[in-house]
Amino acid sequence: MSEPMIQLSEVTKIYTRGSEKLVVLDRFSLEIEEGEFAALMGPSGSGKTTLLNLVGGLDAPEGGDVWVAGAHVSEMEGQELARWRADTIGFVFQGFNLLPVLSAFENVELPLMLTPLSRKKRREHAEYALELVGLKDRAKHRPRQLSGGQEQRVAIARALAMDPKVILADEPTGDLDRASADQVLDLLEKLNREHGKTIVIVTHDPSAASRAHKIIHMDKGKLGRIDVNPVAVAGS
Amino acid sequence: MPLRLVFRNLTNHWVRTLLTIGSLTVAVFLLCFLRSVLISIDSAVVSSASNRLISQSAVSLFVTLPLSYQGKIDQVSGVAGTTKMNWFGGYYQTQENFFAQFAVDADRLLPNYPEIEIVEGSIEAFVQNRTACLIGTNLRDNYGWKVGDRVPIISALYPRMPEGAWEFDVAAVYHSNRDNIDNNTLFFDFDYLYEAIEADQADGPEGVGVLAVGLRDPGDAEKVSAAIDQLFENGPQRVQTTTEAEFQRQFVGMFGNVPLFLSALGMGVIFAIVLAVLNTMLMAARERVHSVGVMKALGFVDRKVAALLVLESLTICLIGTTVGILLAMLSEKGLRASPMGVFFPGYRISGGTVVLCLIGAVVVGLIAAAIPASQIQRLRPVDALRSEG
Numbered sequence: 001m002s003e004p005m006i007q008l009s010e011v012t013k014i015y016t017r018g019s020e021k022l023v024v025l026d027r028f029s030l031e032i033e034e035g036e037f038a039a040l041m042g043p044s045g046s047g048k049t050t051l052l053n054l055v056g057g058l059d060a061p062e063g064g065d066v067w068v069a070g071a072h073v074s075e076m077e078g079q080e081l082a083r084w085r086a087d088t089i090g091f092v093f094q095g096f097n098l099l100p101v102l103s104a105f106e107n108v109e110l111p112l113m114l115t116p117l118s119r120k121k122r123r124e125h126a127e128y129a130l131e132l133v134g135l136k137d138r139a140k141h142r143p144r145q146l147s148g149g150q151e152q153r154v155a156i157a158r159a160l161a162m163d164p165k166v167i168l169a170d171e172p173t174g175d176l177d178r179a180s181a182d183q184v185l186d187l188l189e190k191l192n193r194e195h196g197k198t199i200v201i202v203t204h205d206p207s208a209a210s211r212a213h214k215i216i217h218m219d220k221g222k223l224g225r226i227d228v229n230p231v232a233v234a235g236s
Numbered sequence: 237m238p239l240r241l242v243f244r245n246l247t248n249h250w251v252r253t254l255l256t257i258g259s260l261t262v263a264v265f266l267l268c269f270l271r272s273v274l275i276s277i278d279s280a281v282v283s284s285a286s287n288r289l290i291s292q293s294a295v296s297l298f299v300t301l302p303l304s305y306q307g308k309i310d311q312v313s314g315v316a317g318t319t320k321m322n323w324f325g326g327y328y329q330t331q332e333n334f335f336a337q338f339a340v341d342a343d344r345l346l347p348n349y350p351e352i353e354i355v356e357g358s359i360e361a362f363v364q365n366r367t368a369c370l371i372g373t374n375l376r377d378n379y380g381w382k383v384g385d386r387v388p389i390i391s392a393l394y395p396r397m398p399e400g401a402w403e404f405d406v407a408a409v410y411h412s413n414r415d416n417i418d419n420n421t422l423f424f425d426f427d428y429l430y431e432a433i434e435a436d437q438a439d440g441p442e443g444v445g446v447l448a449v450g451l452r453d454p455g456d457a458e459k460v461s462a463a464i465d466q467l468f469e470n471g472p473q474r475v476q477t478t479t480e481a482e483f484q485r486q487f488v489g490m491f492g493n494v495p496l497f498l499s500a501l502g503m504g505v506i507f508a509i510v511l512a513v514l515n516t517m518l519m520a521a522r523e524r525v526h527s528v529g530v531m532k533a534l535g536f537v538d539r540k541v542a543a544l545l546v547l548e549s550l551t552i553c554l555i556g557t558t559v560g561i562l563l564a565m566l567s568e569k570g571l572r573a574s575p576m577g578v579f580f581p582g583y584r585i586s587g588g589t590v591v592l593c594l595i596g597a598v599v600v601g602l603i604a605a606a607i608p609a610s611q612i613q614r615l616r617p618v619d620a621l622r623s624e625g
Contacts (some may be wrong), residue, residue, distance in 0.1 A: 058533055059618040079537050086535020097621070099532045101244035111534045113238070158534075 003070060005053055005166060005198045006032040011074075013050050013065035013221075019106045025065065026221040034165075037199045039212035041098040046218040048202040049170055055200065056089045056168050057081050070163045086114045090197075091157030092169035094190075098143040104154045105130065105139035111162050129157040133187055149180025156187055167191065169201040173208050184200040185211050242548045245520065249374065253552065256516040260556025261563065263509045264593055268564035268585050270502045271592070274495055276583040279415040282335070288348070289449040289461050290321075290483040291379035297487075300443030301473055303430075308467060309449060314460040316450040319344040320426045323445050326391035326402070335375060335420045337389060342425040351417055357408030359385040366428050368407035370466065372419035374572065376409050383408065388421070394429060394440035402438075416480065420572075449477070513604035517549050520605045521608030528612050529620025542613040549605035550598060557597035561590055 013025040022045045032038050040048040053059040054066050057073045066074040069088050076084060091097075100105045109126040130136045133153040143151055151167065152172060159167055169188065173181035190213050191197045201208065209215045213233050217224035244293045246253045291309060293299035300322075304427040309318050324337035342363045346352055355373065371381060381387060388401035396402045404424055412419055432438040451460055461477035478486070524545075531541050565585050572583055 053618050056533070058621070059616070082532065082535050084539045085533070091533050093621070097526070097533075099241075099527050099530065101248045102241065106240070111529070114535050162535075 004031040005034040007067040039209040042218035090164035094171035094174040264560025287454040294476040325393035326389040339426040351414040361407040369404035422523035534616035542609040553597040553601035
């Protein structure tokens with residue numbers, strides 16, 4: 001049997017504020033297979049975003065192990081971790097997080113600067129990613145000249161530019177209207193189905209969660225139940 | 237892309253960027269000016285002739301020496317020749333048109349000052365005509381005077397009666413190839429001054445301000461100056477003889493410790509620049525925390541993200557410095573042509589000053605970026621992403 005794409009084992013994360021210690025993840029274990037589309041749900045403060053940060057190597061746990069795509073993420077740090085993140089993970093944030101001083105095209109091209117690709121190749125990659133999200137004609141627009149939905153699609157194009165194995169999306173539709181949210185979810189679904197990307201999204205939106213193969217419920221830093229979505233599984 | 241990102245970040249807050257560059261420009265201009273003034277002051281000392289002494293009253297530069305002293309000094313062993321140098325203190329038409337004029341021994345000036353080269357007219361005409369004058373190339377260029385022109389000069393020190401102005405005929409134009417003599421001076425025959433005072437056509441102190449003493453052998457400077465001072469030890473007017481370099485140094489010293497004052501001013505300017513750029517870079521770093529988080533999340537290493545801020549700081553410093561240097565260079569001609577130019581004959585923005593300013597710009601850029609860049613480098617992506625976007 002092959003290794004899971006994402007594996008968390010007995011992960012503990014504690015935030016310290018003054019003398020107060022807050023256990024955000026308590027001996028949390030989870031596995032997500034390659035090519036899976038998983039949704040993390042739960043009330044605010046249940047540790048969803050923290051979990052996503054640990055998987056993406058943005059934060060480090062106090063205990064336990066995090067493995068992603070065969071790499072022992074919780075043991076990596078510094079340059080090695082940054083390099084791994086660039087190669088393996090594509091992030092999509094609720095607030096889009098595009099650099100406001102760069103155009104849509106330049107935002108997508110930005111992570112490609114970390115590769116040895118020639119300028120021409122970088123251009124091709126960025127154009128392809130923008131084409132994939134249907135925004136090639138908005139390439140020269142700055143983020144403030146785009147709608148929220150378009151900004152999020154640019155952010156997805158940026159996450160795709162490096163062809164990552166895993167896409168982590170933290171409430172990707174949280175700031176969007178229904179129509180834009182659906183467009184973004186359609187896109188994520190397509191990336192999962194047609195390009196085989198492993199996708200983990202954090203969401204409060206049942207409609208968004210309904211696109212996932214499995215819905216992982218969290219509460220107070222602990223794993224609740226896992227619902228398998230037969231419709232989504234059948235469609236993939 | 238890194239350069240594009242730096243440029244975009246700079247132009248994103250273009251008012252702040254322009255103000256910082258502007259403050260750097262003014263500061264660098266001031267530094268170039270101060271350093272060039274210091275060099276100018278020093279150049280008059282450095283370029284002073286080693287085979288010339290200056291004899292003046294031991295009481296003060298403002299007390300004249302009896303005319304009879306010149307003949308006695310001429311007789312001192314080791315002296316090649318002397319010439320009077322008498323400050324005239326006049327101006328052309330208005331007091332703003334101020335420049336140096338000296339009454340000299342017309343026939344002795346050039347033998348004693350070989351650095352003066354006649355470029356137009358003839359020295360014979362200067363020597364033979366009592367009202368003749370010799371002008372520097374800057375005076376020719378500034379006032380459009382040419383050989384044969386008659387130039388009226390008004391002197392508060394030697395008021396001419398009844399007309400008020402002295403008339404000088406331009407006999408020749410000179411160019412000095414050393415900084416101890418500037419090209420902004422008018423020389424005329426001392427006898428013209430003396431005879432007018434004798435004939436009650438002019439008023440003013442009798443005697444001569446200083447005597448420039450040429451030496452046969454520069455190695456005898458100490459011996460000859462001691463001999464001259466010894467000669468007049470019992471009066472009627474005691475004499476102080478120094479090398480030309482020492483005379484220049486004392487002259488500058490009359491205004492207080494100018495080099496120290498200017499250096500202190502320069503240090504203050506540098507300190508102010510560092511604070512101005514540091515403030516800008518701290519603001520830039522604070523605003524960019526969220527973007528830094530995004531870049532780190534995308535896989536940019538800490539060092540690379542911090543380097544962008546350093547590059548931004550260096551860009552601001554180098555642009556401001558370059559503009560400041562260019563402005564200082566543009567001001568060079570204007571200052572030399574202005575009345576202030578008299579005091580700074582060797583004023584020029586040297587290659588050394590340019591290099592020093594550029595090195596300074598890099599150092600200031602690095603110092604100003606050090607704290608904000610290190611803050612950015614230490615930021616964890618997860619914390620940076622939590623900040624306001």
